[in-house]
Amino acid sequence: MTVSARRSLLAISIASLLLPVLASAATPSRPWMNTSLTPDQRADLVLGQMTQEEKFRIIRADFGQEHDGIAAPVGALGSAGYTPGIERLGIPAIQETDAGLGVTRPGADKTGAIGLPAGTATAASFDTAIAYAGGAMIGGEARSKGFNVLLAGGVNLVRDPRNGRNFEYAGEDPLLAGTMAGYTVRGVQDQKVVSTVKHYVLNDLESGRNTLSADIDPVALRESDLLAFQIAVHTGDPGSVMCSYNRVNGKYTCEDEWLLNGVLKGEWGFKGYVMSDWGSVHSAAPSALAGLDQESAGEVFDKQVFFDAPLREAVKKGEVPQSRLDNMAHRILRTMFAKGVIDDPVVPRKARYAEDRLVAQKAAEAGAVLLKNEKALLPIARSVRSVAVIGGHADKGVLSGGGSSAVLDVEGSPVEGLMPQGWPGPMRFHPSAPLTTIKALAKGKVSYDSGTDIAAAAKAAAGADVAVVFVTQWAAESFDHADMALDGNQDALIAAVAKANPRTVVVLETNGAVRMPWLNDVGAVMEAWYPGSGGGAAIGRLLFGEVTPSGHLPMSWPKDESQLPRAKVQGAGLGSKAAPADRVDYTIEGADVGYRWFEKTKREPLFPFGFGLSYTTFAYSDFETSVDASGKPVARFTLRNTGKTTGADVPQLYVTAPGATARLAGWRKVWLKPGESQRVEIAADPLALARFDTKGNRWRVAAGAYSVRVGSSATKSEGQATVTIPESVLP
Structure with missing residues (x-):
């Protein structure tokens, strides 16, 4: 047929x-x-x-x-x-x-x-x-x-x-x-x-x-x-x-x-x-x-x-x-x-792929997290004479995660033959090349080196005003990584490029936190995650300031595995023949996941939950708190953009019950023009105040003195107070 x-x-x-x-x-x-x-x-x-x-x-x-x-x-x-x-x-x-x-x-x-x-x-x-x-x-x-x-x-x-x-x-x-x-x-x-x-x-x-x-x-x-x-x-x-x-x-x-x-x-x-x-x-x-x-x-x-x-x-x-x-x-x-499946049955139609790619691009721009930016290396000035783009197949596209959620782009995968080809692969890239957008935005010369030859990459970086190194770490359903190290020789590549050119920017396309032994040697780091079908354009626009980074980490970034509740994942690694664990003990951290684990164990992460830099700066003032009629703490403060660029900050409300660790209780994302200020109010979510009462099989807020603070991350406070909250039971 x-x-x-x-x-x-x-x-x-x-x-x-x-x-x-x-x-x-x-x-x-x-x-x-x-x-x-x-x-x-x-x-x-x-x-x-x-x-x-x-x-x-x-x-x-x-x-x-x-x-x-x-x-x-x-x-x-x-x-x-x-x-x-x-x-x-x-x-x-x-x-x-x-x-x-x-x-x-x-x-x-x-x-x-x-x-x-x-x-x-x-x-x-x-x-x-x-x-x-x-x-x-x-x-x-x-x-x-x-x-x-x-x-x-x-x-x-x-x-x-x-x-x-x-x-x-x-x-x-x-x-x-x-x-x-x-x-x-x-x-x-x-x-x-x-x-x-x-x-x-x-x-x-x-x-x-x-x-x-x-x-x-x-x-x-x-x-x-x-x-x-x-x-x-x-x-x-x-x-x-x-x-x-x-x-x-x-x-x-x-x-x-x-x-x-x-x-x-x-x-x-x-x-x-x-x-x-x-x-x-x-x-x-x-x-x-x-x-x-x-x-x-x-x-x-x-x-x-x-x-x-x-x-x-x-x-x-x-x-x-x-x-x-x-x-x-x-x-x-x-x-x-x-959900309307019977009253309005699906009828296949032509998809709006061009418009949808812009939705994906906007999401990538909103979610990229600027982790480091010494001496305002970013955004890259249009006046730079040369930019060396290195590694990560940045000339072809951006990496996608694997497994059942891996999307084959409507325009195909521009990088073929990568392993694994079988489940949970094939490893795929989206055909949105950062190099294309970088060339379109830079007025000077833009070169590309694959990064496979470290000496050649270092030489290319030495001859440029700015070097941008793209590194990738593939992850997928059905396996875990055995450690937090980058694959292959990418750490060595970054180190060599940074030694050749201190004005080095690292763009990470990863599943999340990785070890960063080269962090002190590079000028800027941006976590782009797996940036999707509009990712190349998003990264290029972020690097050149067409859009200001506004993402904040949704998880803590450990320095290495020693800071985690479990040093090893038994049976981890793609294709590992080692037997996985029959049981995993989550009672070690219990409900104190992530930033709460770091607070509980008095450890300092490399980057805390909620952290994210911008191309502008913000100031907090006039912090005050109250408790509303329902017993919820409410924080109010003035947020001002003190820089020269329009940008967004994410003020986060944390509440700490007596004898407990801090919990995120609310947040706001606030966009401000240079010099603009706004009075911001954040009310605590009741579930962030409550503990589960097994005897009554209900959520209960205990009476007592609670610490309420607003910060730009889980560890940086911009205003703090203590409020007294009455006992209550959540419906």
Whole structure:
């Protein structure tokens, strides 16, 4: 069959699925299409007409593409998960695609997509509008390609810089991570595409992730990783939550009744459905009874399809009540109604890739963090006679993280043949070359050296007014780095270039914190993360001051591994043959993750959480505090731009309860013109004040004297006071 014939058949298949849905609104026999009814009422009406076979079919998704010679399901768009529609009831097929940084499946148009910068970059923006816009962009692209479920919303906390999936997430603080992920989910679902929040919960390492038990005190879990999910679920109202691979305190999350039924659905009131990660189901009845509603691609990734024959038998025997099966189907249908998937079914259309690339570029500009800038080396003056650009394939593009979230740019990957080619690769770059923008903005000569020959690179740097060294550190799903060192000879490259030219700028494209033995020898350092499809243009504009850096670190930057709660990650390293740990002890730091760990152990990080430089300067004055009628501390102060460039600062509110470590309680991102000032008010989020009371199973704010301070990072205070807070219980 020719390619054109296949596409024609696919178009017919899509049309056949959509036509009954489009016609269903005018059919009196389908009362569930009455939009004045609630999603729950509509789901119940459909459920009343479903056969037992249809109920069992909607609770499992097949792998939607060819695998090991097995053809893709008819009607699937090469999706990560596919559930056929129910034509007689007007229920469309479920077409799922990875992931949180962009659409990774080709879909109906058989092309690549636009990739957002890393989730850590979005978190570093400290800007919910950036998070929302990114979510809306990738949600819109998913919809344009024919997908109606996007596996986005990564909110696992960064507990270790060596974790291979940190780039998908939103940092180490639960308030920041949950808020930013929640706004991303909002953006996705406003495009009438269902979004997940994942990976629930404590999937904070990749080594041995399928069997590893993440062990932690339940209260510490409540006040850290679970709190991040609680905030994300409350903020974003996701249609689905994805349970993770790992165990928590010995029990697999997808069959943990306390996590799924008790906390998520019971306490938090989550009305959507719980889907499994691909390969995370280990049982039928225990999983269903614990709260798992849909099994994902079990025929490929699980030992068997547990939610088919085994669950049918469990229902037949009465081990799983019929009411539970009905509830599983109800939750999926309710989400489809609530998020617009049924009322406004996806119709593949031409994506707006050029506009979307600008969204990605703006996010990269907002999230890049300027870590060092001696003698105002940056921005690079237009008057410099020569700039030597070195390394990192900066002449071709910018690095992307790997695994299921790796987006193939719509214009392809400009750097081919990099290893690994197999899973979790292939290693990819986005075709947005920093060199192109640097050449366009510089008036003087711009040269490029690959950096593969250190002596040649040093020679090129010595002959230039400014040297810009690009370094990359690839990370991906399914493995962790064994240490924090840069790959290959990149440390030696930076050292040699800096020795040849003290006016050296280092641009990092990394998963997060790395060792920096050359830090004192270079003039400037910028963390660009994995900067996405607009990353090259963003980096060039930042280097030349077309836009002022405004990102702040969403995680602490350790000096080296010795400052971490665990010196080693057992079994880490791509292709490692060493056995991973069976259990990881998170009781070491508990809820004191990141900056709280550094405070608790009285250690000084290389760069603290919340840190970020600008091309301008800011001054704080007239600090004052009060406690509002609900018992929340409120800080007020005047922020003034004392420099010569328009820029943004991110004042952060930290609250310290008696005998505890400081917690981020709020923030504002404030843009000011030179000389401009603004009176800023930040009210503390009540969850940042509260401790979880296990006896009352509730969040409780203890009465007492609390330290309240505003700072430009977790360690720099710009105003501090003590306030007395009355006891309260959060609803």
